[in-house]
Amino acid sequence: MHSNGLFLKDVAGFLGSYYTGLAVMNAVAALILWRKKGQFGWAVTWAVFAGAMMILASLALSGSESLVPGLPLAARNLVNKLSGPVLYTLGTTALFTILFVFRKFFVQPMAAWMVFNLALVLMGLSMADANFASIVMKPDNVPIVGLVFLLAFFTWVATKQAVVNDERIKQGLPPMEKLDDEKVLVWPDLVYTELICMVAVSAFLLVWAIFLPAPLEEPASSVKTPNPSKAPWYFLGLQEMLVYFDPWYAGVVLPSLVVFGLMAMPYLDFNKKGNGYYSIEERKFSYLVYQFGFFELWITLIILGTFLRGPNWNFYGPFEYWTPYKVEVLNNVDLPQMFWVNLLDRPLPRAPQGAGTLVQIGTILLREAPGLALLGAYLVLLPPLLAVTVFRGFYARMGFIRYMIMANLMLLMLSLPLKMILRWTLNLKYLVSIPEFSLNF
Amino acid sequence: MAIGETIRNSQIWKSIFRHPMPLDRRNRIVVMLTNFFLHLHPVSIKKQGIALSFTWCMGGVTFFLFLVETVTGVLLMFYYRPTLEWAYNDILALRDVTSLGILRELHRWGAHAMVITTWLHMYRVFLTGSYKPPREFNWVIGVILLLLTLLLSFTGYLLPWDQLAIWAITVGSNMARATPILGYEGPGQQLLTIGGIDMITDGSDARFGLLGARFVGEETLNRFYVLHCIAIPLATALLLAIHFWRVRKDGGISGPL
Numbered sequence: 001m002h003s004n005g006l007f008l009k010d011v012a013g014f015l016g017s018y019y020t021g022l023a024v025m026n027a028v029a030a031l032i033l034w035r036k037k038g039q040f041g042w043a044v045t046w047a048v049f050a051g052a053m054m055i056l057a058s059l060a061l062s063g064s065e066s067l068v069p070g071l072p073l074a075a076r077n078l079v080n081k082l083s084g085p086v087l088y089t090l091g092t093t094a095l096f097t098i099l100f101v102f103r104k105f106f107v108q109p110m111a112a113w114m115v116f117n118l119a120l121v122l123m124g125l126s127m128a129d130a131n132f133a134s135i136v137m138k139p140d141n142v143p144i145v146g147l148v149f150l151l152a153f154f155t156w157v158a159t160k161q162a163v164v165n166d167e168r169i170k171q172g173l174p175p176m177e178k179l180d181d182e183k184v185l186v187w188p189d190l191v192y193t194e195l196i197c198m199v200a201v202s203a204f205l206l207v208w209a210i211f212l213p214a215p216l217e218e219p220a221s222s223v224k225t226p227n228p229s230k231a232p233w234y235f236l237g238l239q240e241m242l243v244y245f246d247p248w249y250a251g252v253v254l255p256s257l258v259v260f261g262l263m264a265m266p267y268l269d270f271n272k273k274g275n276g277y278y279s280i281e282e283r284k285f286s287y288l289v290y291q292f293g294f295f296e297l298w299i300t301l302i303i304l305g306t307f308l309r310g311p312n313w314n315f316y317g318p319f320e321y322w323t324p325y326k327v328e329v330l331n332n333v334d335l336p337q338m339f340w341v342n343l344l345d346r347p348l349p350r351a352p353q354g355a356g357t358l359v360q361i362g363t364i365l366l367r368e369a370p371g372l373a374l375l376g377a378y379l380v381l382l383p384p385l386l387a388v389t390v391f392r393g394f395y396a397r398m399g400f401i402r403y404m405i406m407a408n409l410m411l412l413m414l415s416l417p418l419k420m421i422l423r424w425t426l427n428l429k430y431l432v433s434i435p436e437f438s439l440n441f
Numbered sequence: 442m443a444i445g446e447t448i449r450n451s452q453i454w455k456s457i458f459r460h461p462m463p464l465d466r467r468n469r470i471v472v473m474l475t476n477f478f479l480h481l482h483p484v485s486i487k488k489q490g491i492a493l494s495f496t497w498c499m500g501g502v503t504f505f506l507f508l509v510e511t512v513t514g515v516l517l518m519f520y521y522r523p524t525l526e527w528a529y530n531d532i533l534a535l536r537d538v539t540s541l542g543i544l545r546e547l548h549r550w551g552a553h554a555m556v557i558t559t560w561l562h563m564y565r566v567f568l569t570g571s572y573k574p575p576r577e578f579n580w581v582i583g584v585i586l587l588l589l590t591l592l593l594s595f596t597g598y599l600l601p602w603d604q605l606a607i608w609a610i611t612v613g614s615n616m617a618r619a620t621p622i623l624g625y626e627g628p629g630q631q632l633l634t635i636g637g638i639d640m641i642t643d644g645s646d647a648r649f650g651l652l653g654a655r656f657v658g659e660e661t662l663n664r665f666y667v668l669h670c671i672a673i674p675l676a677t678a679l680l681l682a683i684h685f686w687r688v689r690k691d692g693g694i695s696g697p698l
Contacts, residue, residue: 140605143553147560154561157494158568178697180489186482187469190491197498198505205509205554209546216536219529220607222656229608232598234556234591239612248627251616262584266577274570276695278495283570290567438619439628 007130012063018124019057022117026050029113042110049117056124070128071319080317085243086424088308088315089417092300096291103280107160116152129319135307139215144233144306151299161278175277227311227324236305237298243313244419246430246440254416258293261409265290268406270397289410297416332429339370364434371432375441378415383407481685483693490694495569499562503590504681506555510593513548514670516541521600523666525659528602552594559590571695579687582680589677596669599662607657610665614657617648624648 027050034043059067105111126132136145165175184190218224231239241250265286274283308315310322333342340348351363365372383404387395395403422428432441448454449462463472473484489495520539521531535542563583566572572580599610622629625646633640643655653660688694 140553143550143557147557150557150561151564154497154564157497158565161494162568175697177489177495180487180492182488183485184488184491185466185469185473185485187463187472187479189488190482190486191479193491193493193498194501197501201502201505201554202509205547205551208550209543212546212550213536214546214549215603215605216532216601217604220602220604222607222658224604226604226608229612231613232595232609234594235613238616247616247619248621248624252620252624252627259584259588262587263581266572266574266580269573272573275573275698276569276571277697278569287568294564434628437628437631438626 007133008065008068008128009063011127011133012060012068015068015124015127016057016061018127019053019060022120022124023050023053023057026053026117046113053121056121060128068128069125071125076129076319080320083308083317084315085304085420088304089300089420093296096295100288100291103159104163107156107163112156119149119152126318131321132319135322139212140233141306142212144303147299148303158278159280162280165277165279166281169279169282175279177277228309228313230305230309233302233306236309237301240301240305240309241416244416244423248438249441254412257409257412261293261413264405264409268398268402268409270402293413297413332423332427334430334433335371335374335428336367336433338426338428340367360436364436368432368434371430371441374431379408379411382411481689483689486693487696490696496694497561497565499558499565503555503558503562506551506558507677507681509551510548510555511674513544513551514674516544517548518670523600523662525602525662528600528662532601532603548597552597556590556594559587563587569695576687576691576695579684579691582684582687586677586680586684589673589680593669593673593677596665596673599657599665600669602662610661611657614648614651617651618643618646620647 026046030043030045030047030050033039033046056069059069062068099106106115127136135141161176165177168175230236238251238255241254244250245254269283269286271283271286273279280287307318310316310320311324311326312328314326314328316322316326336348340346349363349367351360355363386407387403391403391407394406398406419428422431430440432439434440459475460471461468463469470484473479473482517535520535522528532545535545566580566583595610595613599606618624619627621627622632623641623646624630625641625643625648627641627646630641630646631639643649649655651664652658653664
């Protein structure tokens with residue numbers, strides 16, 4: 001990695017324009033607010049903020065190690081020390097929960113603008129760290145940074161409208177989308193919008209292509225395995241699942257189930273409300289399930305896999321140097337081991353030498369009985385149990401087959417976070433481990 | 442002005458555009474009905490349905506990016522040779538010496554952008570509940586298109602033939618080795634044993650089918666090239682056509698009933 005002086009030379013110019021951009025953005029915001037009635041206080045706030053950004057910009061442009069604004073070393077070390085898969089997952093979950101519960105607060109333009117600015121400043125301060133910058137600025141990782149901001153923005157756009165609609169529906173009014181029933185001609189109203197969109201996207205893509213060269217590493221060599229070896233970024237959530245499951249499940253079965261589940265969604269969601277307009281209250285269950293799958297299990301895992309997984313797929317804090325010599329203790333235990341050896345203090349059941357196939361299979365079943373029983377209870381007993389308790393209303397309206405498909409899809413989706421929790425708390429490796437048939441779960 | 446007038450009154454112009462400029466209401470309707478490209482759209486549409494805050498324009502942007510990828514991809518095909526000898530060098534030359542080597546940047550970043558816009562489009566369709574009846578089947582086609590988009594990106598990832606490429610594909614395709622029953626390290630592959638002969642080996646399993654070899658090599662490069670440039674784009678184009686057609690047939694852009 002660069003020595004800090006060399007690195008700063010590279011990044012100082014970028015940070016200078018970055019903060020200048022922030023200043024201009026906030027100055028424009030201040031100007032717009034200033035011309036609106038009753039927003040004078042906010043106009044002043046963002047004007048002052050823009051001024052502060054100009055100061056940061058000039059400090060960054062100085063290029064001097066002591067002046068480029070960054071997070072103090074102690075803070076970075078603390079973040080590195082604290083962060084790990086557990087805290088990351090719990091932290092993001094807490095963040096999403098807070099954003100969801102207090103959505104009425106966060107959809108206010110000024111609150112959102114503040115969060116947005118804070119995120120950008122934090123990002124800028126972090127960029128002054130060589131380790132952080134080297135990973136975030138890796139060409140193929142740049143799209144993910146864009147994805148995060150785009151997702152945040154569009155979630156805000158959608159939630160803002162949903163909050164308004166939910167309030168209106170509560171008052172017995174139709175959703176906002178219903179108000180403008182007027183029809184317009186596609187030429188010019190739609191085709192011009194499309195043309196402008198095409199021009200804008202082309203311009204954006206050209207600028208991106210000019211300023212950021214596409215990645216090209218050394219020529220391929222089948223003997224030089226890079227460490228870490230990573231799949232393309234959009235599959236890194238799946239690669240992260242490999243920490244908790246074997247490839248047959250994490251890499252083949254679960255992805256197939258994701259595709260199947262997405263396809264099945266319109267046939268499982270019997271709720272007729274919320275069709276064609278933004279709303280949350282009217283379809284809270286499907287909303288939360290989708291957001292959980294999309295944000296928790298797809299996006300945050302991609303971010304984890306891209307930015308925080310280094311050599312040997314070890315976890316590295318955001319400001320940590322990716323040394324290949326980091327050693328993590330792996331003392332995960334299989335459930336049969338826990339049950340037979342640790343709990344009952346007996347050896348694992350083993351078939352006698354030269355036993356027939358049936359005896360061998362019987363022994364395997366006996367050995368794996370605790371895991372199989374748990375899995376059976378989870379996948380076979382739990383759906384009917386839920387059908388007569390929590391999901392009674394669902395079961396009545398969906399019928400047997402549709403309900404069973406939904407319940408099993410949801411339980412299989414939850415198998416990932418459950419396995420994570422079992423790993424973190426009990427160091428559980430596999431619930432069922434049948435190496436004889438390459439079947440580990 | 443006179444020249445414009447002359448052109449618009451010429452036989453050639455009139456043979457292409459059968460109606461006057463779409464400046465008044467009648468001709469704005471007619472243009473939608475007589476133009477091949479525009480007839481994907483209806484003549485009139487609910488104003489709310491095309492509000493940017495409602496649609497985010499992400500489906501349209503995704504389709505536009507697909508067109509960008511097609512055009513830049515075809516141009517790149519004139520230059521790039523998918524062989525071990527040339528693949529890397531051709532990309533290197535595109536970066537360093539070839540005029541318009543920026544086509545590769547456009548193609549690569551466009552591909553990443555297309556994956557993102559597909560997700561955003563899907564996200565919007567979910568959030569507005571637009572997958573609900575009568576649009577269930579179009580959502581299913583959309584999911585297949587999502588899968589094809591990812592596969593297009595995945596197969597294209599290998600073509601530069603650098604370290605990033607082959608190891609990303611190695612990691613990705615190693616999953617196929619663990620396919621239940623059909624992968625030689627997958628659970629239950631022992632079941633496909635006939636007369637003591639193992640049917641699923643590293644030379645006949647799902648991964649071999651994907652790579653065309655036991656490891657990522659020249660056969661894989663050729664296989665992914667054909668998939669990337671011909672097979673998957675064709676499938677995508679067909680499904681796109683159905684997707685758009687169904688948008689119209691299922692009642693246009695969604696809105697409150």
